[in-house]
Amino acid sequence: MKKYTYLIALLAVLGACTKDKISSKGDDPYKEQVKPAIYINKDGISPARARVGEEVLISGKGFLANKDKLAILFNGVSAPILALTDTTARVKVPAQAATGNVAAQVDQQYFFGPFFRVTGVFEMDTLFPSKVAANGGISDIIPVEDGKYLVVGDFTDFDNSGKEGKLNRVARINHDGKVDGSFGPDKKNGTNTFVATAAALPGADRRYLVAGAFNNYEGVNFVNSIALLNNNGSLAADKIFSPTGKEITVSSLKGGISGQVANMHVQADGRILLTGFFRFYVQPNYNLTGAAGQDSVHLDSVQINGLVRLMPDGSLDSTYNYDLAKHMGKEGPNGYINRSILLPDGKLLIAGTFTKYNGQAVNRIARLNADGSIDPSFSAGAGPDQNILNMTRQADGKLIIVGRFNTFGGLKLANVARINENGVVDPTFNVGAGSNGYLFNAHVMPGGEVIVSGIFTEFSGLVRNNMIVLTDKGAIHPSYNTIGGVTLDQNANSGGITQILPQVGEKSLLVVGTFTKFDYRDANRFVRITYP
Structure with missing residues (x-):
């Protein structure tokens, strides 16, 4: 009997609690909605594309009412506000803005607006046939005869050639980006x-x-x-x-x-x-x-x-x-060699996951003599605290090293460092906070600028997707970063960009990798960038 008395009492308490929560008038407690402080119209930005420093007009509601707490952000970068009404905000495209979404910020609330394209001097060539290109990842591109290029990777067709299954992972491309039909016999290749x-x-x-x-x-x-x-x-x-x-x-x-x-x-x-x-x-x-x-x-x-x-x-x-x-x-390395570079004097630089070479401590990077023995004149000291994923050589012989490390040679260097020819860290190159993810590749432009890429969404405080251009000192380049970044394909596991090839005699770069969008445009793993 005690058991049933307790159950009845419990139901009575629960019923009382329920009565307290439901209005006797039958009103819906979820009917009232909080209106947003700011509203930006769906197509509420004019023009829809502009350069850094140019003015644009944003339309919506609530701008003037929140003027003391309002920030207008272009892909995360705050813009100078020139004039406000309740329904419009006239702003200037800020320095370091990049293609992406425009948003309004009031205190810690964000109100997202339309897509906006920031144009600049470092641009994807939209006339280049990137939209079709490769149907799978491209791992390498090299210049060959007559201004053509050889590309290799994990694709089975290029440029919708009609040779699907006959251009298996190897193709030759004309200078204009179109597939060279004379390459690849009409049989399984x-x-x-x-x-x-x-x-x-x-x-x-x-x-x-x-x-x-x-x-x-x-x-x-x-x-x-x-x-x-x-x-x-x-x-x-x-x-x-x-x-x-x-x-x-x-x-x-x-x-x-x-x-x-x-x-x-x-x-x-x-x-x-x-x-x-x-x-x-x-x-x-x-x-x-x-x-x-x-x-x-x-x-x-x-x-x-x-x-x-x-x-x-x-x-x-x-x-x-x-x-x-x-x-x-x-014995060789006790781990993987991720990257190697053949030097003009016949020596070989190797970098990767190893900590020894032929039994000698080398801390993930070493230089080998022409017979494969270790060159003791090269020493990176403590080296990186974690693995090197890639490296590239500058014209002066210095090396840009990237990976997933926190320190290099005892110095705090987030994922990217520059070392001298003898292996010692060059402290004049420093990226500051660096990326919030892995860096898989680094490439040096003919003018000395450094392009680093990998899998990240932020670099030294800037919102960027997987790619950023640095000066020769490691600072974020002031005018080469209007591109919003690259979007990886679903099978990518090594960063969106695998190779960047300067076109000799031209102010342009060919970029290949595992991406399917470049600067938010469809681009199947092959694009051309022009710059001044």
């Missing part, structure tokens, strides 16, 4: 998976090398992560006969890599340096038969640990960081 990098070879035959993570080119098997191409895009191949007399098509290169090549460098003597995420050099042996007498292929392998040098014919160069007694590569 290219690789079965990702291509990371490319190189043009000297000589009258104008052949190319491509490297990445594939094991097949043009349907030919045992093309392991590196392929030699003829000028028309076909695989440079030989015909051999198996033990049973069957004719087989094989790559002209004698061997390759089991794993992923990230960087490739062709030396003046034709030898090929490869770095990346691999442990074995492999060479197919076609002269074998199985127990039943059938043809059999075996991959002979040699351990080489993240870097290797090949002879021009693809055979292993055992004079480069190699232990002849053990018939294997020396």
